[in-house]
Amino acid sequence: MTDCIFCKVASGEIDSKKVYEDSDIVAFHDINKKAPVHILIIPREHIPSLLDMDTEKQALLGQMNSIAIRLAKEHGVAESGFRLVLNCNQDAGQSIDHVHLHLLGGRPMGWPPG
């Protein structure tokens, strides 16, 4: 999608600090990090929200989870603990309509989230 920030990050049109990419997935540091480790994992494909991943996109969601686990290990938060967050729509605070998984770690996180 031409006016989507994360499509542009995936294509390289917008600069980002990428930590992983393959033919399906891109991962990069969040520009406004909320924890010492804050990485976003996105599909290259423009998928607006989790609601669009209920059937044939389940494998892609699995790939995103796998990469999150790998990145948690690589960034030293696997043992200390980390959180995966996937905000869906307004009440959850989804601000970019291209599905993205947050990997947060490196500090204790409260529960429940605010």
Ligand code: 5GP
């Ligand atoms: P949401 O609130 O939609 O779940 O998360 C969107 C995230 O994208 C936010 O944490 C925000 O800081 C991050 N973000 C927004 N624009 C950019 C950008 O251009 N580059 C990067 N790296 N992160 C961005």
Ligand code: ZN
């Ligand atoms: Zn997009």
